[in-house]
Amino acid sequence: MRTIVLGTRKSNLAMKQTEWVISELKKLDLPYNYEIKKIVTKGDKILDVTLSKVGGKGLFVKEIEQAMEDKEIDIAVHSMKDMPGELQDGFTIGAITNRVDPRDAFIANDHIRLEDLPEGSVVGTSSLRRSAQLLAHRPDLNVQWIRGNIETRLRKLREENFDAIILASAGLERMGWGGDLVTEYLEPDVCIPAVGQGALGLECRNDDKEVLDLLAHLNDEAVRKRVTAERAFLQAVEGGCQVPIGGYATLEEDGEVELTALVGSPDGKVILKETRRGADPEQVGRDAAHLLLEQGAKEILDKVKRELDNQ
Numbered sequence: 001m002r003t004i005v006l007g008t009r010k011s012n013l014a015m016k017q018t019e020w021v022i023s024e025l026k027k028l029d030l031p032y033n034y035e036i037k038k039i040v041t042k043g044d045k046i047l048d049v050t051l052s053k054v055g056g057k058g059l060f061v062k063e064i065e066q067a068m069e070d071k072e073i074d075i076a077v078h079s080m081k082d083m084p085g086e087l088q089d090g091f092t093i094g095a096i097t098n099r100v101d102p103r104d105a106f107i108a109n110d111h112i113r114l115e116d117l118p119e120g121s122v123v124g125t126s127s128l129r130r131s132a133q134l135l136a137h138r139p140d141l142n143v144q145w146i147r148g149n150i151e152t153r154l155r156k157l158r159e160e161n162f163d164a165i166i167l168a169s170a171g172l173e174r175m176g177w178g179g180d181l182v183t184e185y186l187e188p189d190v191c192i193p194a195v196g197q198g199a200l201g202l203e204c205r206n207d208d209k210e211v212l213d214l215l216a217h218l219n220d221e222a223v224r225k226r227v228t229a230e231r232a233f234l235q236a237v238e239g240g241c242q243v244p245i246g247g248y249a250t251l252e253e254d255g256e257v258e259l260t261a262l263v264g265s266p267d268g269k270v271i272l273k274e275t276r277r278g279a280d281p282e283q284v285g286r287d288a289a290h291l292l293l294e295q296g297a298k299e300i301l302d303k304v305k306r307e308l309d310n311q
């Protein structure tokens with residue numbers, strides 16, 4: 001009986017996600033054993049440093065792909081939102097799983113809602129996408145950088161000088177911490193989520209037919225269409241997870257995908273946002289990108305990348 005090894009980062013969230021994947025695989029009742037191997041990536045070792053400094057997008061993914069190439073692992077479990085736009089040769093996303101809540105969660109001390117936060121309140125985020133949209137909505141707030149995994153950020157909200165933080169609902173939900181912790185969920189009209197947020201990507205070697213067949217059972221075709229549109233947009237604007245880009249697609253009753261795509265300046269002063277709809281997810285993503293590029297998205301992103309490089 002083949003043992004299929006699932007590799008992931010060693011954070012508690014990554015472990016929870018991988019355990020969930022294994023429980024879904026076990027339900028299939030196929031003759032395989034499953035094992036988890038934790039991989040400590042460079043990105044995990046330097047969480048306190050600005051990621052862009054040490055290789056930017058795909059930092060976590062590369063080392064996990066190396067482990068797959070070396071056959072140490074067979075499946076890599078990723079948050080789709082941490083996946084770079086393009087994979088290295090030899091790998092493919094065998095499944096995009098069902099999507100938990102894609103929205104961002106606003107968590108405030110004393111549960112003060114975003115609308116009611118006093119001027120100058122300190123909101124922690126480590127995402128330029130969140131800071132751009134937050135400041136566009138509430139330019140009077142004081143956005144501060146907050147780093148670390150989910151547990152660390154929640155601790156910093158309690159112990160340090162933050163009035164509120166923003167986290168992905170998905171991570172909280174998977175940790176089993178949704179509910180009471182969250183002050184409010186930010187709807188896409190306030191905060192467009194990150195491309196792929198809430199879905200898991202199960203990556204494998206593209207010549208491993210057995211694993212590809214196995215993963216096909218976990219693929220959610222509706223989510224794949226949505227995330228495909230979002231990622232086509234991300235790729236066409238050449239963005240990664242370090243730049244202020246959001247993309248959120250829904251699947252409509254007629255089978256068309258509707259994508260809202262966003263590029264903003266980190267200070268929230270410029271927000272470019274367009275909605276496109278169509279039958280071909282890739283085309284919808286590229287069209288949205290084209291519209292934003294026409295309006296100056298590339299200049300905004302180039303400026304952000306230059307600033308990150310100079311940090």
Ligand SMILES: NCc1[nH]cc(CCC(=O)O)c1CC(=O)O
Pocket residue numbers: 079080081082150166167168169170171196197198199
């Ligand atoms: N950038 C970190 C990260 N990568 C994936 C998630 C969880 C959400 C998801 O699976 O989409 C988070 C936490 C966060 O952004 O608050």
